[in-house]
Amino acid sequence: xxxxxxxxxxxxxxxxxKDAVLQQLQDFQGVELLSSEMYYESEETTGVLxxxxxxxxxxxxxxNQFDQVNWGLQLLEEYVPKKGMLEKLRQPIKRYTLHELAxxxxxxxxxxxxxxxxxxxxxxxLIEQEKRELLAxxxxxxxxxxxxxxxxxxxxxxxxxxxLGSLPNSEFAAFTKGCEKxxxxxxxTVYQSQTTTYLFVLFHKDVKDKVSSLLKKxxxxxxxxxxxxxxxDDLQHVKEKSHALIEEEKSIKHxxxxxxxxxxxxxxxxxxxxxxxxxxQSNEKLLRxxxxxxxxGWIPVEQAAELEKRIQQASKDAFYLExxxxxxxxxxxxxxxxxxxxxxxxxxxxxxxxxxxxYDELDPTPFMxxxxxxxxGMMVADFGYGLLLFLATFLGKKFFHLSKxxxxxxxLFQLCSIPTIIWGLIYxxxxxxxLSFQLLSAQEDVNQILVLSIIFGYxxxxxxxxxxxxxxxxxxxxxxQAVFQAGSWMVFLISVVLLAAGMLLLxxxxxxxxxxxxxxxxLGAVVFGGSLEGKTLAGKIGSGLYGLMDVTNYVGDMIxxxxxxxxxxxxxxxxxxxNLIISYLPIAARFTVGILLFVALHALNIFLSYxxxxxxxxxxxxxxxxxxxxxxxxxxxxxxxxxxxxxxxxSEEKMQEEKNGKLD
Numbered sequence: 156x157x158x159x160x161x162x163x164x165x166x167x168x169x170x171x172x173k174d175a176v177l178q179q180l181q182d183f184q185g186v187e188l189l190s191s192e193m194y195y196e197s198e199e200t201t202g203v204l205x206x207x208x209x210x211x212x213x214x215x216x217x218x219n220q221f222d223q224v225n226w227g228l229q230l231l232e233e234y235v236p237k238k239g240m241l242e243k244l245r246q247p248i249k250r251y252t253l254h255e256l257a258x259x260x261x262x263x264x265x266x267x268x269x270x271x272x273x274x275x276x277x278x279x280x281l282i283e284q285e286k287r288e289l290l291a292x293x294x295x296x297x298x299x300x301x302x303x304x305x306x307x308x309x310x311x312x313x314x315x316x317x318x319l320g321s322l323p324n325s326e327f328a329a330f331t332k333g334c335e336k337x338x339x340x341x342x343x344t345v346y347q348s349q350t351t352t353y354l355f356v357l358f359h360k361d362v363k364d365k366v367s368s369l370l371k372k373x374x375x376x377x378x379x380x381x382x383x384x385x386x387x388d389d390l391q392h393v394k395e396k397s398h399a400l401i402e403e404e405k406s407i408k409h410x411x412x413x414x415x416x417x418x419x420x421x422x423x424x425x426x427x428x429x430x431x432x433x434x435x436q437s438n439e440k441l442l443r444x445x446x447x448x449x450x451x452g453w454i455p456v457e458q459a460a461e462l463e464k465r466i467q468q469a470s471k472d473a474f475y476l477e478x479x480x481x482x483x484x485x486x487x488x489x490x491x492x493x494x495x496x497x498x499x500x501x502x503x504x505x506x507x508x509x510x511x512x513x514y515d516e517l518d519p520t521p522f523m524x525x526x527x528x529x530x531x532g533m534m535v536a537d538f539g540y541g542l543l544l545f546l547a548t549f550l551g552k553k554f555f556h557l558s559k560x561x562x563x564x565x566x567l568f569q570l571c572s573i574p575t576i577i578w579g580l581i582y583x584x585x586x587x588x589x590l591s592f593q594l595l596s597a598q599e600d601v602n603q604i605l606v607l608s609i610i611f612g613y614x615x616x617x618x619x620x621x622x623x624x625x626x627x628x629x630x631x632x633x634x635x636q637a638v639f640q641a642g643s644w645m646v647f648l649i650s651v652v653l654l655a656a657g658m659l660l661l662x663x664x665x666x667x668x669x670x671x672x673x674x675x676x677x678l679g680a681v682v683f684g685g686s687l688e689g690k691t692l693a694g695k696i697g698s699g700l701y702g703l704m705d706v707t708n709y710v711g712d713m714i715x716x717x718x719x720x721x722x723x724x725x726x727x728x729x730x731x732x733x734n735l736i737i738s739y740l741p742i743a744a745r746f747t748v749g750i751l752l753f754v755a756l757h758a759l760n761i762f763l764s765y766x767x768x769x770x771x772x773x774x775x776x777x778x779x780x781x782x783x784x785x786x787x788x789x790x791x792x793x794x795x796x797x798x799x800x801x802x803x804x805x806s807e808e809k810m811q812e813e814k815n816g817k818l819d
Contacts, residue, residue, distance in 0.1 A: 158518050159455040159492040159792075161481060163189075166450040166466060168474040173441070173448045177434045179469040180450075182253045182806050184796040186462065187490050188452040190440045214435040221428040224421055227269045230276055231418045234411035244555035249802040252810050256427035256802075265424045268417050275407050282404045289397045296390040298346040298353050299380070303387075306380035316363055318356045318370075319345075319378045326373040327352045333369040337362055353378075422801035430797040430804070437795065453490050453792070481514065489514040490792035499524050501567035504560075509777050510787030517626055519785050524570075526615050526780065527772050532574025533608070534722040534768035536597070537730065539586035540761050541575030544568055571768075582723070586757055587730025597727040604720045612716025612779070613648065616709070619783030620645045626784055643680035648709070650674040678703060712779040718771050726764040733757060 164186070168176055180186055238246075251259075299306070299319070309317035322330060324347070334340045339359035346353040354375075358366045370377075382389040442449040454462055459478065466474050481489055491511040493503050495518070502524040512518055535541065548569035552562060579585065583593020595604055620641050627637035650673035657667030681703060733756040737749045781787075797804050 157494060158512060158514060158516075159457070159494040161453050161489050161492070161514070161792075162456050162459070163479040163481075164452060164454050164459070164462065164476060165479070166474060166476050167447055168450075168466070168470040170443055170446055170448045172470045172473065173450075174434070175469040176450065176466060176474075177437060178253060179465040180452075180795050181430055181434060181797070183462065183465050184794050184804075184806060185458045186452045186454045186795050187793050188437050188440050188450070188795050190451070214432070214438070217428060217431045217435050221425065221432055223269045224265060224425045224428060227265075227272045228418065228421050228425060230272055231411065231414055231421070234408055235415050235418050236412060241555075244557065247556045248558065250805050250810070251423065251426070251802050252805060252807050253427075253430060253797075254807065256423055256430065256804070259420065259423040260427040263420045263424060265421060268421065272411075275411065279404065279407055282400050282407075286397060286400055286404075289393055289400070292393050293390065293397065296386055296393060298348075299386040300390050301386075302345050302355060303385070305383065305385055307383050314360055316358050316360055316366075318375075319354070319380060320356070320370075320375050321351050321353045321378065322370075322373050322375045324350055324352055326375075330354075330369065330373040330375070333373070337365055337369065340366060426797055426799070426801050426804065429800070433795065433797065452795070455492060455494075486514045487788075488790070491789035492792035493518055493520060495520055498566075498570065501563045501570065502527065504563060504567070505773060505776070507791070508773070509781060511789035511791055512785065512787060513789045515630075516786060516789070517622060517784070519622075519781060522618070522622060523776050523780065526618075527776055528571050528574045529611065530719055530772045530775055531571040531768045532576075532578040533611070533719045534771060535575045535726060535764045536578040536582045536723040537584040537586065537727065537764070538576055538579030538590070539584075540764060541572045541577075541579050543761070544575065544765070545572035548572065568765075578723070582727060584727045584730070587727065587732075587734045587760075597724045598731075601720065601724060604724065605717060608716050608719040609713055611719060612713050612775075613652075615716075615775075615780055616712055616783065617645060617648060619780050620648075623784035639680050639683050643677045643683075644705070644709070646673055647677035647681065650677055678706075681705070715775060715779050718775075722764070722767050722771060726760065726767075729760050730757065733760065 166176070180188075302319070306319055309319070330342075334342055337358075339362055341357040343355045343357075344352060345355055356366070356370070356375075380386075384392075440451070463476060466476060491514065493500075493506070493511075495503060499521050502520050505527065506512075506518075506520050506523065532541070548565045551557070551565050552569075557565065580590070580592075581594045582597045583590040583595075584597065589596070595607075597604070624637050624641035624645070627633045627641060650670045652670075653666050654670030654674065657664055657670055733753070736756075737745060737752055740749050740752075
């Protein structure tokens with residue numbers, strides 16, 4: 156239950172074995188590559204080992220292939236029906252080895268599929284453009300469909316002139332009066348909208364100039380009909396073309412919706428290419444000579460034997476491997492891999508949300524988990540709520556196939572449900588009803604619960620200070636800080652308890668005097684411990700006196716833990732209030748609408764109780780607890796592997812173990 160011990164490794168092998176070695180390392184999933192230039196810093200290697208720079212073209216080619224596949228997947232995401240959340244959870248998580256992914260990528264004709272998708276996408280875009288054009292034509296023809304002759308015949312008139320066009324409705328009256336004053340002029344309204352009138356105008360050529368002048372005055376805009384047939388026939392033809400395009404579009408989209416199998420195969424190809432990109436990009440971290448290549452990285456000490464086995468397999472015994480222990484100046488650069496037991500691992504996510512520890516720190520996860528669980532249970536404190544949470548998480552893990560992250564989250568809440576059940580029994584709460592037995596009543600024993608919350612906070616803060624003492628003491632140059640910056644505050648808090656006990660419980664005993672003397676001595680030690688941080692005399696005095704300000708911080712920390720009482724009592728009171736409201740309903744309504752209200756109201760209270768306990772439990776750890784002993788700022792260990800965006804990638808050995816287990 157600690158931070159995994161790390162070490163550097165450096166590997167020398169023949170250059171022709173490079174790809175096989177990198178593939179083995181990626182299948183291993185247990186190393187983090189680093190720049191070999193950082194490892195080989197001596198002048199002896201200058202000019203002998205140089206960076207690998209001749210494979211950029213290969214990297215770009217693989218990235219281009221990945222972009223093609225990723226584009227195809229994004230297109231299919233728009234059309235292939237998405238599975239519901241429950242349906243996804245019911246399906247087993249697909250697991251593949253790198254070899255299986257490579258086989259899928261090399262045998263599946265993904266280039267042809269992507270080319271087909273390109274054509275279909277291009278055709279869909281063209282159809283959309285043609286539909287917009289036909290829609291505009293249809294709107295135009297709808298204005299002239301009541302013209303019952305071929306507009307082109309107007310071009311064949313010899314003694315007369317004919318025009319189609321439009322003018323604003325505001326000019327229509329003036330146009331009508333003008334036509335009445337002119338002989339040998341006929342007009343007909345073909346269509347009229349709210350703003351525009353569409354006209355057919357027929358006139359003798361002898362009055363052409365006068366008609367033209369009238370049309371100009373009334374803002375007449377001539378329209379040139381682009382077709383040769385009757386408007387209603389041309390309109391029907393346009394509608395038929397639109398219908399054909401719509402049917403073609405439906406057919407293409409239907410074929411895209413039916414490509415779920417192709418989508419699955421493309422996801423395998425994408426996963427393989429993602430791994431290939433990472434292998435190609437790793438060349439930037441390698442060094443090479445004429446015939447050899449150097450590969451460096453971080454690896455947990457306990458996995459060194461497995462690394463040697465894989466390198467031996469890939470390089471056919473033609474390799475040189477050495478390890479280097481972590482140097483003091485490298486501590487900040489060492490990647491952090493937490494190594495906790497099965498029941499502590501779910502709480503690692505809470506630590507990562509804050510910050511990973513540095514390599515020379517304690518992993519706070521096992522020291523936080525029990526306090527978080529107890530605090531969570533105390534803030535919900537309902538037997539029914541806890542039992543419901545336990546059953547929900549148990550059934551979820553039993554009947555659904557979950558990702559690692561989701562399974563860890565469910566396990567976290569399942570573990571927190573146990574203290575919730577216990578505190579629910581202590582408070583005697585069951586969905587807001589009081590059980591016949593209870594050690595403490597959330598309604599009547601509020602003061603006792605308040606004291607209990609503060610005692611819990613006192614224990615956790617003391618534990619945090621003890622951890623701080625341990626962390627400082629194990630450092631050679633900080634033993635004085637351990638005594639005066641951690642030990643002095645522990646003595647102070649013990650002194651406060653002795654003083655309070657002497658004043659309230661045993662007034663005739665010397666506890667009060669002992670506590671007062673210890674408080675004065677501990678605060679003097681705090682001042683001395685703070686002075687160790689100063690470099691000048693004034694700085695030492697200022698730092699020492701400033702250290703006394705932490706008294707207010709510890710008071711605030713104690714007050715913060717009263718939220719354990721506040722949330723637990725509030726949640727129980729709200730649940731009781733809901734039950735009281737339902738009890739006021741008539742008997743008939745109580746067993747019909749009342750049941751629905753009971754479920755809805757308690758579901759709301761459950762959600763709020765869990766959310767409050769989750770958030771405030773984290774807050775107590777981050778602010779009141781971690782600040783005592785934990786610095787953080789560590790960098791996560793990033794194994795050399797694929798991103799596992801679509802499937803879970805496992806090693807050949809693990810796959811073989813699973814197959815053997817099923818056969819047994």
